[in-house]
């Protein structure tokens with residue numbers, strides 16, 4: 001039923017020379033929840049619009065289940081789409097909005113009525129059939145848009161920041177429901193968002209985009225734990241990034257990041273190579289202890305400020321080398337907390353250092 | 359506490375007052391006078407014994423000739439409106455959706471340019487094109503497409519052609535505003551759901567531009583039924599419309615009472631139309647009023 005999508009070297013140059021999408025390649029698997037994640041203006045919407053057929057690629061090809069659809073008109077693509085502003089037909093009732101795609105497919109009236117009823121039940125809008133979109137709340141409009149897109153049983157469902165306009169609580173609920181629905185129907189879903197938490201929570205895989213290019217494609221865990229570029233490490237969550245020159249240490253290969261601080265690189269990094277490298281270290285991978293208790297610590301420093309997050313505490317620490325880094329500790333009780341001014345030792349596993357491409 | 363809004367209301371009234379007075383002076387007063395005149399036996403300013411009468415209206419109602427004139431006027435108005443809509447809608451759609459700024463400016467100029475020339479000049483230009491020995495007939499004859507010159511002037515066809523040329527810009531400008539406000543994503547949503555471009559137009563664009571179609575049609579119709587210069591010149595006094603008749607009653611017959619009664623009929627036609635328009639618009643957009 002649902003399909004795979006192959007985006008092969010697709011570029012889009014708008015009139016006026018804006019290169020909105022630059023040689024993007026990705027394989028979206030059948031039944032996969034696939035997110036396009038990146039800051040505003042990075043080309044997510046343009047990519048989605050090319051998949052939907054509203055925009056023609058300047059170069060490259062788009063294939064669905066192996067068939068080239070690059071030049072197929074939008075109305076023949078059999079894809080569902082949920083627009084950012086929902087794009088519900090204001091002059092039509094909820095019932096008519098949802099029935100629209102089925103009507104275009106010349107399905108008989110009785111079947112349409114049954115399918116619309118089932119779709120509205122699925123998004124819990126039974127009883128709202130005769131309302132106009134203007135008489136619905138944002139969350140309800142969102143559900144109508146979803147019902148309208150899935151009732152046609154599309155090969156692919158495309159969503160452009162569908163939850164962006166909802167308040168936080170409703171957004172979390174809809175995230176959950178959308179994910180459930182996608183799983184239950186086995187939908188191939190391409191989901192555009194600039195919200196990294198949303199992407200991490202919902203996706204099977206994520207393509208992180210920047211400046212029209214794909215920086216990295218991977219599962220949420222890969223993207224978070226093993227970012228391959230500085231941009232990805234920086235964009236997703238809090239992170240500490242060190243930059244320095246390769247140096248030999250007693251325990252293998254190291255990275256001299258300045259003022260005498262030398263980080264031990266993970267064993268997987270080949271020892272011979274020299275040159276400049278960037279590495280990332282997540283705040284929660286760092287273990288803090290009171291100074292003096294761990295003489296062999298990776299680094300030492302002083303707590304500058306604390307940020308109480310409830311389940312965890314985020315510390316800003318000035319290292320003796322002058323670097324400022326973030327360290328996050330689980331909140332294991334008052335006695336374990338540090339206060340600004342405390343001297344601390346920092347420890348981490350060298351394998352938690354992630355080498356970045358610039 | 360509630361003083362501030364009261365003061366602001368007064369301030370607002372102060373600013374509105376002049377335009378309200380002007381409106382009363384130049385809109386309601388003339389119409390009121392016309393209504394009174396249509397019910398008088400003569401002009402009270404010059405005639406000594408003036409009485410109230412309904413004979414002007416009786417005359418209109420009794421003589422089928424006046425019905426013929428009213429119907430001709432409405433017919434010309436309808437054809438002009440339809441033709442202006444048929445020409446204006448595609449133009450307006452193009453203008454509302456054109457991406458390039460320069461293209462938009464050029465289109466706007468093309469639409470507005472005719473309005474910079476006087477109606478009389480444009481009507482004479484049409485006469486040069488449409489007459490028996492005009493450009494169009496000469497061309498057709500020299501190409502051997504017709505043996506006799508086509509009757510393009512001194513009939514309703516000529517009048518409608520001239521009026522359409524004059525009033526298409528009003529239609530285009532009214533429609534462009536409304537079409538431009540239709541979110542293109544609605545059309546994309548329709549296509550995404552499987553509607554062909556034609557289906558998308560019929561199901562989404564057209565219904566959503568209905569308020570503009572109605573407003574533009576109303577405007578053009580009202581202007582067309584009250585046009586005077588073009589029907590005279592391109593009709594060559596062969597076609598009698600209400601405005602021509604009214605002018606004749608005043609200038610040749612000095613029958614101001616009867617002219618006023620005819621004017622009231624013209625006003626009534628427009629009024630019925632506005633009411634019908636509001637009714638139709640209310641029905642099509644009442645569905646949207648809660649947005």
Ligand SMILES: Nc1ncnc2c1ncn2[C@@H]1O[C@H](COP(=O)(O)OP(=O)(O)O)[C@@H](O)[C@H]1O
Nearest residue numbers: 014015018020039040041042043044045046047
């Ligand atoms: N119709 C257009 N014409 C010209 N430039 C555009 C158009 N649409 C988008 N762009 C530009 O292309 C880039 C990518 O836009 P978009 O795909 O909307 O990004 P995103 O959805 O990631 O925010 C931006 O720089 C934007 O200004």
Ligand SMILES: [Mg+2]
Nearest residue numbers: 041044045046
């Ligand atoms: Mg976008």
